[in-house]
Every structure is written in structure tokens, then in C-alpha cells.
Amino acid sequence: MFSHHVTKEFSAYVHGELSSEESRRFAEHIISCQKCHTKFEEIKLGIKLAEQLPRLSAPDHLWEEIESLRARQAVSTTQFTPRSFLNNWKPQVAGIAAIVLLAIGLAILWHHRNRPAPPLGPSWRVARLGGTPKIGSAGIGNGGQLGVGQWLETDSTSKAEISVASIGQVQIDPNTRVRLLETQPTEHRLELARGKMSARIWAPPRLFFVDTPSAVAADLGCAYTLEVDDAGSSLLRVTFGWVALELKDRESMVPSGAACQTRPGIGPGTPYFEDASPDFRQLLTQLDFDSSLSAAQKTDALLKLLSQSRARDTLTLWHLLGRVAGSDRERVYERMAAFVPPPPGVTRDGALQLDQPMLDQWRDRLEDSWTNSNLAPKSLKAW
Ligand SMILES: [Zn+2]
Helix, strand or coil: CCCCCCHHHHHHHHCCCCCHHHHHHHHHHHHHCHHHHHHHHHHHHHHHHHHCCCCCCCCHHHHHHHHHHHHHHHHHHHCCCHHHHHHHHHHHHHHHHHHHHHHHHHHHHHHHHCCCCHHHCCEEEEEEEECCCEECCEECCCEEEEECCCEEECCCCCEEEEEECCCEEEEECCCCEEEEEEEECCEEEEEEEEEEEEEEECCCCCCEEEEECCEEEEEEEEEEEEEECCCCCEEEEEEEEEEEEEECCEEEEEECCEEEEEECCCEECCCEECCCCHHHHHHHHHHHHCCCCCHHHHHHHHHHHHHHCCHHHHHHHHHHHCCCCHHHHHHHHHHHHHHCCCCCCCCHHHHHCCCHHHHHHHHHHHHHHHCCCCCCCCCCCCC
């Protein structure tokens, strides 16, 4: 880990000028240092805005003025006086100045777009791990390049490994279809249409995303597997760090050791630790995705789930708090408070009304029982 702040390395990192070892250390520092993380987010935002600047064309009348300037030039050279020069040329001087400025602007844009950035180029290296993976319709030999918009597909006997710019690796299991959607210094995005992938990412949070049919997985500095079945449902299992699963305003934060399912039309379910009891997990699946349950059946399932919960399962309960209502929410609150009382400043009423700063405070307190990793995000909303 960098022992000092990494603000000086931002530019080198964003332009892919750090070695992969330096990138990894940079990312580790960003993950654990709130100060550098905040600065980095600001810089990412600035770059994104700059990328959205439109390219401007010179207005037609400027070109017409240039033509008429040329026509007049012959005349004015024969009857030149300083005064007549200024009188005749004032608007044209302004026009030329505008063109020069425009040219400088375009040159800067061009230079910016053409900066050499080898590790963050427009394609990702793909290595063959077995069988014959295909990019588009062509089988790759020992290796290939996956360009933006291209599909990488494995059949029942093939496997591949993708190098994600300089920030990580993704292993593609058999019977899997993935597509590279975007690779930019501020965002790398894959689409997993079906099958299974394992990712190991050493980037600052929220640089690497995977779109699935029922949620988006946002990397928060981590290792995980993601599986999508033919119905578009997915299962995320995190082995290191944190991953956020998102769909619209629904978000699940999944730490190491935990998993989370998603369903088309519903989005991410509630995260749970994989060592929770089978009953607990089955009840949670019911609560999250079984739309045929009556309110009474839901309450019944919830009570059973609460009675099965351990201190560590407050991960699940914390997420459930906002996903159930009325007396069900009160029951979740009581169970959580019995494990880890809310810290000073967090009131029962506030928590039941889903006051976000209060929930975040309580979450910080709960996290000790979720993970001993010091890589835990400090605040849900900030990440
Ligand atoms: Zn720092």
C-alpha cells in the first residue's frame, strides 16, 4: 500500500501510466483512504464531464468571411493605410480570432483523445484456458482481443480469461456469453447475458461494472463470482471485499462471505451470509421473490427467519428493514437491536422511518460482526 496519499498519482493512474503493481497499490490506498477516495471521485466526475463536451463545427458564415477576406486582400494591399486596415478588418480580425481559438480547442480535444493509454485501450486481452472460446463468430487461438461491443462466448468445453485493462482479471466458465460494453479510464463495463464468471479486481470502487438481466454488479474492490441462468436470474457470491448490486433505487451491499440473488423484474434480493442456516436462506428467498405470499404468510416467514438469525445475520436484517413495512419492520428492528443496540443518536423512530444517516450510523456499528476487513465502505450512500 502507498504509505502516503496518492493524489499525485491520479493523472498517471487515469491515463494508464502506472504498472499493474502500482495500479493495484494505488487502488488499495483509494479503497482505505477516505480523503484520496473523495478526491478521486471528483476527478472521475470531471473527466466524465469533459468527455461529454460536444465537438463544435465552425459556423458557415466564418468560412464565407474567410472567402471574402481573400477577395478583399488584393484590393486592400493596393490602398493600404493603418486606418483603413482597422476599419475594414475589425469584424474579420474577430472572426479569425474565433477560428484560431476553435482550432486550439479542437487540438486540445484531439490531443486528449489520442493520449497513449496502452493498458486502458479499446480492447481487452483474452487468453484461452480450454476448448475454443469465440469472439464474435471466430474461434480464438491461444489468445485474442475483445473489442467494445463484441461478444465472447464459451461452449460446454471451453474457458477463457479476460484481462480487464490494468485493473483485474475475469475468468469465463463454460456455456457463458459476455460482451464488452465500455472500457474507459472512468468506467469498465461487461454484460453477462448468461453463464458464470469470476472476477478479481484491484481498482478503486465503482470502476468495474457487470450488467446482468436483473441487476448491475458494481465492484467496490473485490473478488466475486456471478452466475446468470437462462431465465435471467443471477447469483452473486463475494469472496473478498465488497460488491454492490443495483437496480434503479434498490441496492444490496454484499461483503466477503455473503451472497445475493437477483430476479428479472424485481432486481437484487437481500444479501445473506453463506453460512446462514438452510432454513434461513430458504425463508429469505421466499420473502424476496415469492409474490404469491399473502401478508400473513409473509409475516409468518419473517418471524421464522428472525428466530433463525444470528448476530452476523444483521447484514440481512439491516437490508430487510427498508424492504418490509409496518409491524414487520418493527419486528426486524427489535431483533437487530437485541444483537447490536443502535448507537447514540440513532432513535427507534428514526430507524423505523428509514432515516438514512441513522441507518448508516447503525450499519457502521453492525459491520464489525459482518466482516473483519478494513476495506469496508464507510458509508453506503457515499459509495
Ligand atoms: Zn490517501
